[in-house]
Amino acid sequence: MRFYSVTEPVKYEGPDSTNPLAFRYYDPKRKLLGKSMAEHLRFAVCYWHTLCWPGLDPFGGETFLRPWHQAGDQMDHARRKADMMFETLRLLNVPFFTFHDLDIAPEGSSLKEFNRNVSTIASHLLKKMDETGVKLLWGTANMFSNRRFMAGAATNPDPDVFAYCAAQVKHCLDVTKELGGENYVMWGGREGYETLLNTDLKRELAQAGRFLNLVVDYKHKIGFKGPILIEPKPQEPTKHQYDYDVATVYSFLKANGLEKEVKVNIEQNHAILAGHTFEHEIALASALGIFGSIDLNRGDYQSGWDTDQFAMNVPELALALYEILKAGGLTTGGMNFDAKIRRQSIDPDDLLHAHVGSMDACARALIAAAKMIEDGRLKAEVDKRYAKWDEPKNQAMLHGKESLADIAGRVLSENIDPKPRSGRQEYLENLLNTYV
Amino acid sequence: MRFYSVTEPVKYEGPDSTNPLAFRYYDPKRKLLGKSMAEHLRFAVCYWHTLCWPGLDPFGGETFLRPWHQAGDQMDHARRKADMMFETLRLLNVPFFTFHDLDIAPEGSSLKEFNRNVSTIASHLLKKMDETGVKLLWGTANMFSNRRFMAGAATNPDPDVFAYCAAQVKHCLDVTKELGGENYVMWGGREGYETLLNTDLKRELAQAGRFLNLVVDYKHKIGFKGPILIEPKPQEPTKHQYDYDVATVYSFLKANGLEKEVKVNIEQNHAILAGHTFEHEIALASALGIFGSIDLNRGDYQSGWDTDQFAMNVPELALALYEILKAGGLTTGGMNFDAKIRRQSIDPDDLLHAHVGSMDACARALIAAAKMIEDGRLKAEVDKRYAKWDEPKNQAMLHGKESLADIAGRVLSENIDPKPRSGRQEYLENLLNTYV
């Protein structure tokens, strides 16, 4: 019995296609700014939302009833799920996938057994990867679902949990390396607190700092080349998460001397939950030198939780892709669909529609962003606005050649009286609309 | 013609007083944890909301019609306002005040004239301070109201604005020192952006870093002893402000090597606009070693802007004061009422009611927080929760004596399988309610 209704990979058919399972914009080999679309976008399908999530929500049970959610041997189910991942990648022509250890293999009754399960399935994955050419964008350890992590992972008040997490991450990083993963991600879902009344925030930050240092050291020890990525999120499941947003992660990295070692995996929905735009978080990470990868999805602006919907709004995506291109593009990073179909989308094909639509929206946004870069008018406006800073005397001031008193003396003696200039926001927004 | 209806200072009359202009809890000399209430709370009245704000809002004009808002000589008005500040402090028995340069003196037609006006009024203030014993908690420069600052102060695309700001801050810091100010505050109201389309975020962050370094250097040069304080705020007036929250300010300080030089002035309303609790921001600043001072007010949880209302909820204030006491209390900092009466509160006496009520709420919260400290049960619960971390082997792990692989080996060989323990949040919330 087939899972998806189709067996032929989705193909590029151009903007006029009315085939719902065709790409209208995503043409993987099309070159933009010297790279193919596939190289620019580096799409990845995630295990958890696409294959593991059963359609639960806080008020209702599963709706999807996937074959591997039925009773039966869990390792068989794990292999079946793995095969379905590769079938999904094949149908979508997506080159990467991502996983949590717990997504790919059953938990078993001990860490030893879990590790064994993970390794067993990893071998299965590796074989499929070799056959298909698919690659692993990143792996990550799930340290939030089991009740042992209810009070945090590395930041748990119980040092045994910290130790347990160290063991789990070690194995997951080993496996990620074995699979040629290009990055390794940490999402601190329960690295936070519910109430300060039972929390020693300072201790927990110190624990988190140590943990990250341990992971970075280990990465170097085993020669894992890719970056460690932290994924900021302000809250949910905890009331407050320590990796609130890009700036908070940077403050944490700086406090622990890790700002050269660790980068961020930025998710749109987490950005807006933290009160930012997606493009803000990308631009800030780029300015701070810690931009790593993207968890692509969209939040609902009227819902205060992580809806993880498939991103579809082209003008918004174009702003994000423009920042990504300005940041030098994705290097080891990718665009991981950390997105889930709605709970009512119970047909397996809904998974295909979701990915196809969002890939197409990204492709369209990329085309627009590349035009912005090539055209250069947006950048020229910005450069013009700051041009006076490029004058030698102002560069001198910026680089500390004058003291506050020096500058003040100059202002008074030269009677400097700045005249405001229009910020031209509306003109620039119109200009933007000519690209999208 | 009198401004306030009363001439006698507000007095402590005890909890049973029904006199609306009496303190029921604020008994300045009462000792708690070895310090007087006055020493703990270090209240300050602010110039801008209390005396300068005319009752405008985005949809309506002034409602207050203060005498000094009428036509007339602006320097006369400035002196009249200053006298009213001291009368307010006398009636409220408040030991500190705070100001922006533009609050105390008229702008004039040039920076030179403005500086002269500021200095003239500063002399007037100094005389009154000597007479009354009132002190200056902090001064700050208003670099957001005039249209020259519409695109930012230090982060302006125009270096002339940067220079102008340097000159303005120099004078304001000089005056603050002259008046014996115990801190100097910077609120970057327009240090942010409206749209990334016209903004070079990286440049602007570099400008902000240079500016802060200039100010710190100058402070040392003139021997200003108090800390420089940055006041985090996520947005408003700008769409995005660079000093988003405590963590963001810390990331900025670390990036510029200023984390030992600069502290934060935390405002409740800004904390909640950034998605945090007030106590979170205090606890985090304390953990990071940058806790400085408080702008006391309350935001409206249903309004998405800075309402700056007078804080009145005792249980909430008790949580904040508990964190302040745990952080070692206010040293050079204070509790500055950055709070405004509602636009409909058009009677001058409404200013007195507002301050008296909020001072009393703080006093009551302080009494509760001191009990929490003395009683020690809250702390004991927390300590117990983390106690295992104090064991030597766990301290060793925390301090980097084991590698990730070492720990993993130990977990597997010892079969470490952590057992969760109740977080007891409800019990602790009940316990809290026994203090407030």
Added chain:
Amino acid sequence: MRFYSVTEPVKYEGPDSTNPLAFRYYDPKRKLLGKSMAEHLRFAVCYWHTLCWPGLDPFGGETFLRPWHQAGDQMDHARRKADMMFETLRLLNVPFFTFHDLDIAPEGSSLKEFNRNVSTIASHLLKKMDETGVKLLWGTANMFSNRRFMAGAATNPDPDVFAYCAAQVKHCLDVTKELGGENYVMWGGREGYETLLNTDLKRELAQAGRFLNLVVDYKHKIGFKGPILIEPKPQEPTKHQYDYDVATVYSFLKANGLEKEVKVNIEQNHAILAGHTFEHEIALASALGIFGSIDLNRGDYQSGWDTDQFAMNVPELALALYEILKAGGLTTGGMNFDAKIRRQSIDPDDLLHAHVGSMDACARALIAAAKMIEDGRLKAEVDKRYAKWDEPKNQAMLHGKESLADIAGRVLSENIDPKPRSGRQEYLENLLNTYV
């Protein structure tokens, strides 16, 4: 093996008690405004959060591991749960409970079997109720957990679901009547939509209107005396819920001619998710004549979802209770703890601490609210503010005795030029703080 660590009911011990399982304020027989505290507050324990919820959240599995969540005969578990409800009520001295049909009995494999299970357990409950004197505040049908309801209950695009719901509500209302339930509640958790792209809003509103009419008719037919209650909630699980808030429910009732038949069950957390205060929703429902009952809990102001925490902030609760008392108090309604302990609170006793603490907070708030009513100063201030409206000419204007032109003529001829008066908000907030 005992579930709770205690066997003796929680007792009133007065404000100075340090016994964490004693009431410090809730003294059920204490009279206030002519009624006992128990009569005023009419507390209820809910089945779902207290006994059914296993500690899941969107990112993690169960943490509570209650005996009845283990494998075993589901009807045995249901009886065991029922017994634990009565034990909880006994220990807490709470007079009411509430349930969804699905909370009390297993779903079985058909509606017939489910109905049978519900009836069987209902008999068991009835026996316990007779033995203990405990009463049922309300029953309700769970029409949101099973996947058949994923697209709504009465508002489902499939009329078979509508019919199924009719059958389910009929049985649940029958059972509620049989158990002497004092109200019957409908929470339209999935009566809403995820996207307008697949939704016919007008059809769905018509379906909802018909459904409610059917229920009201049936209630009369069987002689159920209590009101039908709708529980407003703006969203979650759906993106948009039709019962958004009190005003929206009223608009729906008016549109269907049911505003005399149906009242609202107001939940604090839902009120704040809709952008209101709790007291606003109560005051509005009272003004509109549809105030029914309370789901007592608290939302987290920083979290955008339904946290359903136990209410603990006395000043906030006092505002709500003041509105309830002004509305004439709870008649058939009650204060149902629609509140859940945190997922980390895994000790059964945490359930007791939570209820005891929140009951005490309510009691304290009630004492304060009763003082406000007796003292009358708050009301007097309000009355004074509107006093001019009580003058005959203004009553005439209010009651339509003058046309717009008449009034305009009078304004111009009498040169009416209104002078604003202070709204005295700060004074009133201080006054409030003298009661709490």
Added chain:
Amino acid sequence: MRFYSVTEPVKYEGPDSTNPLAFRYYDPKRKLLGKSMAEHLRFAVCYWHTLCWPGLDPFGGETFLRPWHQAGDQMDHARRKADMMFETLRLLNVPFFTFHDLDIAPEGSSLKEFNRNVSTIASHLLKKMDETGVKLLWGTANMFSNRRFMAGAATNPDPDVFAYCAAQVKHCLDVTKELGGENYVMWGGREGYETLLNTDLKRELAQAGRFLNLVVDYKHKIGFKGPILIEPKPQEPTKHQYDYDVATVYSFLKANGLEKEVKVNIEQNHAILAGHTFEHEIALASALGIFGSIDLNRGDYQSGWDTDQFAMNVPELALALYEILKAGGLTTGGMNFDAKIRRQSIDPDDLLHAHVGSMDACARALIAAAKMIEDGRLKAEVDKRYAKWDEPKNQAMLHGKESLADIAGRVLSENIDPKPRSGRQEYLENLLNTYV
């Protein structure tokens, strides 16, 4: 001296134009679904944001320095502003304008003088309208800026304010009729409250009901043909506004028997502040039969206040226009740019850029929405989803031919067991993206 840099009207030049002051999509005479674009969109320029707002924000003074904001004769300025409105309309080729009475004429020192000023300028406007063919979409009375309205207009605790408002609305409605206004709008900016502590919500709702009845009666009396429109907004300037959202307005209309007389003017920014989407509010108003007109703008999803920016996101606008077309299109209503350029956009031409860009975005969205209608696939999906409801037996059930017990009997006897079908949200979102 010219205000704008251009003198030639903005023209349609097609999608490939790079002229920033040309329309690329808005081709007024282009026919879609049988009507011209101009007839569909019925654009209006508003007086307040475009000509009156000086660039103030809560933290800064004016930035625009328009000629009519300088000292000088206020009536001269009013005429100058009026002329600039017509020049703006001419350059933009916009057929309608909108105003508050206070926008067009100075307040003077009494209502009599104000009325006279309004009438004088109205005559000037009428002359210009005759000359140009421009029409008035709607007028409205500003009953929120002057301090006399600080506690509300019709809902003021002082009946003199109610009377004053009656007089003001009478005159404004007279003038609107005289100018051939096609609607009359009421925005209840201060019809709400700051705190329940000083508010009698029930009285205020009764006052609002009476006021609206007076206005409706007067409208009929003078033969004003257009609808009265209420503009929902949840808050700001007040903490809570009585016209919260469309559902709340409907509840108010029903309570006062005015649902056939009054419609709504829906603003995007107000919709999102109330927790809805723009398209939700339109769809709901249409379903309830009260859809009237549009205040077109956009809110910032990260800012919790009314930013009133120019709408630029085509996919979002397409959803709104699709709902408008489904609702039968704008009849007497229009698309009023209740939008303001940013405070930093200090060049007059920024006003042109803003309108041109947003008109073009609307035109593009209209083209997309018309395609959706013509194509019919979106509608077909929805119809299919509800198709079973069209069967006779289900229509009977919907129309009350069966009782709850009847239906329940049928469910049990027929063993109705509904099977869920996919909601296909992702497929539909993709489909949407083929139109935009």
